[in-house]
Amino acid sequence: MKNSNSIVVLNFLLNGKYFAINISEITEINFIPEIIPLYGADAICAGLINLHGESVPAIHSDLIVTGEKSKKISTMFIALKKEKCSACLLIEKVTGFEKIDEKKILDTKNLIIKYDNNIIKSIYLKSEKQIPILNTDYICHKIKFYKILNNGH
Numbered sequence: 001m002k003n004s005n006s007i008v009v010l011n012f013l014l015n016g017k018y019f020a021i022n023i024s025e026i027t028e029i030n031f032i033p034e035i036i037p038l039y040g041a042d043a044i045c046a047g048l049i050n051l052h053g054e055s056v057p058a059i060h061s062d063l064i065v066t067g068e069k070s071k072k073i074s075t076m077f078i079a080l081k082k083e084k085c086s087a088c089l090l091i092e093k094v095t096g097f098e099k100i101d102e103k104k105i106l107d108t109k110n111l112i113i114k115y116d117n118n119i120i121k122s123i124y125l126k127s128e129k130q131i132p133i134l135n136t137d138y139i140c141h142k143i144k145f146y147k148i149l150n151n152g153h
Contacts, residue, residue, distance in 0.1 A: 005102050009124075009133060010078065013092040015062045015070040020098070020124070020133045021078060021089075028079040029094060032058070044143075049088050051079060057143065061089040064139055065119055085140035100124050105133070 009020035010029065028051070035047040035058050046058040058077065062070040074090035104124045108117050121135035 006099050007102065007105070008097055008099050010097055011095040011126075011131065012076075012078070013095060015066045015068065016072065016092075017066065018095065018126075018129065018131050019065065020131050021136060022133065023097065025081055025136045026078055027081040028077075030077060030079075031075060032077050032090065046074075046090060049077065051086070051088065054086065056086045056088050058088045058090055059139075059143060061091055064142060065115065065134065067116075080136055080140065082136060082140045085143060087140065087143050089139070098126070108132075 008023045010023050010026060011018060011020050013019075033049060035049055036055070037047045038045055038057075041047070044060050044063045046060050048055040049058045050056075056079065060069065060074075061078075062068065062074075070092065072092050074092060076091050076093060077088040078091060079088050080086070105122050106124065108120050108122060115132060118138045119135055120132040121138075122133045123130045124133065125131070
């Protein structure tokens with residue numbers, strides 16, 4: 001039975017903080033294979049991951065989302081499913097999946113922790129904690145912007 005009033009999210013850790021992504025935007029969650037370095041690339045790009053024969057940028061999600069590099073090593077990646085944008089977001093670890101009633105999803109103006117409002121699409125409450133849901137459209141836009149800058153030089 002399909003409930004159109006809810007979404008399923010993947011919960012994960014970045015820089016010791018909890019975040020979520022709607023699973024409809026994800027193609028794969030896996031442990032990080034070898035990352036091929038891209039010399040001269042912007043700091044947000046860790047390199048390339050061979051994802052089923054395609055070279056996909058491995059992105060330091062902590063830098064994009066929190067603005068600072070995590071002290072913990074990323075062990076996993078989330079491959080995004082976006083039109084004309086392939087990217088693997090590096091994360092510390094997956095903490096689970098959760099079905100959220102849309103009534104529990106709040107606008108970012110209610111967010112206690114301050115992030116760039118473009119990065120955070122919305123939030124939901126889990127055990128009195130606010131969990132930001134990432135705006136993958138904006139992240140992909142930002143990745144494309146960095147690609148244009150790097151290709152231009």
